Amino acid sequence: MFYREAGDFKTSYAADGQTFPIAFDRWRYFAVLAIAFLVVPFTINEYVASAVLIPFLIWSIIAIGLNILTGYCGQVSLGTGGFMAVGAYAAYKIMTAAPELNIFFVVLLSGGVTALVGLLFGLPSLRIKGFYLAVATLAAQFFLVWLFNRVPWFYNNSASGQINAPDRTLGGFLITGPNATPEAKYLFCLVFVFGMAWLARNLTRGRLGRSWMAIRDMDIAAEIIGVNPLKAKLSAFAVSSFFVGVGGALFFTVYLGAVEVGEAFGINKSFLALFMIIIGGLGSIFGSFAGAAFIVLLPVFMKNVMVGGFGWPTDIATHFEFVILGALIIVFLIAEPHGLAAFWRTIKEKLRLWPFPH
Amino acid sequence: MSAEVLYTFEVILNGLMAGVMYALVALGFVLIFKASGIFNYAQGVMALFAALTLVGLQNGQVPFAHLLNAIFGTDMHYFGWKLPTIGGVPVLAIVLAVFVMIFFAWAVERLVLKHLVNQEPIILFMATIGLAYFMEGFGDLMWGSDIKKLDVGLPQGGNLWLEEATAGWGGDAFYGFYIDNLDIWATLFAAILVITLVLFSQYTKTGRALRAVADDHQAALSVGISLRSIWVIVWSIAGFVALVAGIMWGAKLGVQFSLSLIALKALPVLMLGGFTSIPGAIVGGLIIGVGEKLFEFSIGPLIGGATENWFAYVLALLFLVFRPQGLFGEKIIERV
Numbered sequence: 001m002f003y004r005e006a007g008d009f010k011t012s013y014a015a016d017g018q019t020f021p022i023a024f025d026r027w028r029y030f031a032v033l034a035i036a037f038l039v040v041p042f043t044i045n046e047y048v049a050s051a052v053l054i055p056f057l058i059w060s061i062i063a064i065g066l067n068i069l070t071g072y073c074g075q076v077s078l079g080t081g082g083f084m085a086v087g088a089y090a091a092y093k094i095m096t097a098a099p100e101l102n103i104f105f106v107v108l109l110s111g112g113v114t115a116l117v118g119l120l121f122g123l124p125s126l127r128i129k130g131f132y133l134a135v136a137t138l139a140a141q142f143f144l145v146w147l148f149n150r151v152p153w154f155y156n157n158s159a160s161g162q163i164n165a166p167d168r169t170l171g172g173f174l175i176t177g178p179n180a181t182p183e184a185k186y187l188f189c190l191v192f193v194f195g196m197a198w199l200a201r202n203l204t205r206g207r208l209g210r211s212w213m214a215i216r217d218m219d220i221a222a223e224i225i226g227v228n229p230l231k232a233k234l235s236a237f238a239v240s241s242f243f244v245g246v247g248g249a250l251f252f253t254v255y256l257g258a259v260e261v262g263e264a265f266g267i268n269k270s271f272l273a274l275f276m277i278i279i280g281g282l283g284s285i286f287g288s289f290a291g292a293a294f295i296v297l298l299p300v301f302m303k304n305v306m307v308g309g310f311g312w313p314t315d316i317a318t319h320f321e322f323v324i325l326g327a328l329i330i331v332f333l334i335a336e337p338h339g340l341a342a343f344w345r346t347i348k349e350k351l352r353l354w355p356f357p358h
Numbered sequence: 359m360s361a362e363v364l365y366t367f368e369v370i371l372n373g374l375m376a377g378v379m380y381a382l383v384a385l386g387f388v389l390i391f392k393a394s395g396i397f398n399y400a401q402g403v404m405a406l407f408a409a410l411t412l413v414g415l416q417n418g419q420v421p422f423a424h425l426l427n428a429i430f431g432t433d434m435h436y437f438g439w440k441l442p443t444i445g446g447v448p449v450l451a452i453v454l455a456v457f458v459m460i461f462f463a464w465a466v467e468r469l470v471l472k473h474l475v476n477q478e479p480i481i482l483f484m485a486t487i488g489l490a491y492f493m494e495g496f497g498d499l500m501w502g503s504d505i506k507k508l509d510v511g512l513p514q515g516g517n518l519w520l521e522e523a524t525a526g527w528g529g530d531a532f533y534g535f536y537i538d539n540l541d542i543w544a545t546l547f548a549a550i551l552v553i554t555l556v557l558f559s560q561y562t563k564t565g566r567a568l569r570a571v572a573d574d575h576q577a578a579l580s581v582g583i584s585l586r587s588i589w590v591i592v593w594s595i596a597g598f599v600a601l602v603a604g605i606m607w608g609a610k611l612g613v614q615f616s617l618s619l620i621a622l623k624a625l626p627v628l629m630l631g632g633f634t635s636i637p638g639a640i641v642g643g644l645i646i647g648v649g650e651k652l653f654e655f656s657i658g659p660l661i662g663g664a665t666e667n668w669f670a671y672v673l674a675l676l677f678l679v680f681r682p683q684g685l686f687g688e689k690i691i692e693r694v
Binding site: 070076124127128129130131132134135136138139142143145146149150151218220221224267271274275278312313315316318319320321322323324325326327328329330333334337 | 397424428470477478479481485488490491492498503622625628633662665667668671674675679682683684692694
């Protein structure tokens with residue numbers, strides 16, 4: 001019934017090599033896009049946008065970024081929170097230094113700044129491997145957060161040490177600041193998510209993505225067949241940090257609006273991002289979305305059930321959230337170590353044969 | 359000697375003591391990594407959980423009191439008894455806490471590790487992060503999240519004897535070395551712990567089996583060593599080490615959530631010393647302890663202070679660039 005390639009004849013190489021070669025898959029993809037762009041903006045309200053949709057979109061970008069580094073290039077990173085902070089503070093500095101600049105370019109530029117910082121912290125990866133590297137990326141996490149906390153230049157000497165996103169418009173619509181409408185925020189993030197996911201998908205299909213995967217599978221062997229580990233690893237760090245930086249900039253400008261660095265970009269954020277890609281599936285763009293959706297929805301769902309449903313005090317609900325999140329992660333790893341993406345793949349295989357399983 | 363030199367000396371001494379405290383946590387990591395190749399992020403939370411359990415048992419707290427009160431509308435907090443102590447040391451509670459940690463080790467092996475044999479290291483690492491989250495919530499649910507005082511009968515405060523004996527060494531400007539009594543005890547316990555561990559792994563049958571597993575899983579299996587029981591033993595020992603670390607840190611800072619963050623203090627120690635070396639954990643701890651205290655003392659005030667959060671990591675990072683396997687780690691040999 002579904003996902004059949006039978007009868008779907010390709011007459012050109014371009015058609016054969018497209019991202020979604022199966023017609024059903026392609027139409028599903030267009031349908032999702034149409035709903036996301038044309039239906040959702042007219043039906044969302046403030047709560048759904050700020051509690052679910054916007055965090056989900058932003059975390060998707062971050063998860064894709066981390067997936068490029070960890071899932072495609074095999075370099076485990078625990079510095080995501082730090083790089084998000086770089087994106088946020090870069091956005092803040094650019095916004096205050098150049099008030100005329102379009103917010104769209106502010107976010108992109110912040111990603112660029114983060115890419116440079118990521119490049120710097122990626123340098124040790126040429127010497128250090130495995131868990132030693134994972135711990136080494138924690139250096140980025142702690143150092144960057146400390147830097148933004150202690151050096152007044154980064155927060156323009158504000159007395160509280162916080163940074164606040166000033167109001168910025170795009171095409172007449174307010175995007176940032178407390179008065180922006182949820183629809184504008186949502187669409188702004190959605191455009192970024194669409195562009196970044198498209199970029200990531202095509203990067204990982206191409207020469208660069210293949211060199212990353214070769215490095216992931218075995219770096220010495222990759223080196224022997226002519227992949228330059230310097231180029232591959234550093235480009236992975238740069239591209240990944242670009243994504244994470246864009247995510248961090250959106251996180252600050254669109255989602256939170258006001259940020260205190262230790263709280264908003266602490267080590268917990270690094271772990272959350274890692275959870276997303278593990279639960280979603282390493283080395284999969286779809287997995288990044290699935291993982292982000294799962295991790296964003298879970299606390300919202302549990303808070304509604306426990307505080308709203310059972311009427312428990314919030315502190316017990318918070319503790320339970322930890323217990324359930326921890327337990328779910330373990331259960332997931334045991335049941336499906338390759339994440340939701342692998343689960344989805346199995347479903348697709350099943351759907352292809354349904355209703356005749358032989 | 360001038361007072362300044364002596365003060366620097368004091369900083370170094372205190373750094374060494376702090377280093378021992380870091381090494382205590384790092385030790386648990388090394389034990390588990392050696393025996394099973396699992397990078398156990400939950401070690402810090404294990405220390406917190408052990409300390410919480412110890413305090414809860416000692417004071418006769420009702421487990422899950424908050425939760426039960428919320429569900430059944432009761433108002434319970436304490437059973438109303440305290441476990442006996444011997445000379446101020448809550449021996450019975452410590453023994454019970456050890457048993458709880460052993461049970462925990464067994465449960466982890468049963469429920470988690472057994473199902474994850476032969477998975478990639480990153481999956482196992484993620485599982486221990488999940489475990490850390492679980493334990494964090496579970497510990498708070500069980501014993502409450504307020505800050506608790508842990509009194510194990512160890513003397514607190516500065517060592518007066520040392521302070522008086524050394525006062526006046528550097529003229530009137532020097533008031534003598536200030537060293538926390540607790541740190542001295544911690545050093546003693548750490549020394550005893552390490553010596554016991556070394557003796558255990560060198561001279562007992564189980565210890566030899568542990569080393570065999572650390573060396574080569576498959577070879578160990580083929581000569582009839584049960585991997586699963588070894589894992590339980592290793593996690594139990596790590597649980598015991600976590601208990602010691604939890605007691606020391608808990609007595610120093612109070613038993614509270616931030617105790618679990620000591621794991622983050624132990625990670626650079628591990629990097630520096632190498633993930634697989636017990637002496638490495640000790641030496642790494644000492645280097646990091648002295649290094650960060652000296653840096654904070656000399657350069658910290660110039661650049662805004664609170665450098666202790668990251669200095670250890672940067673130090674370890676720079677060090678690793680020259681020696682990727684840490685000080686005492688096994689040389690990493692890769693073949694295609």
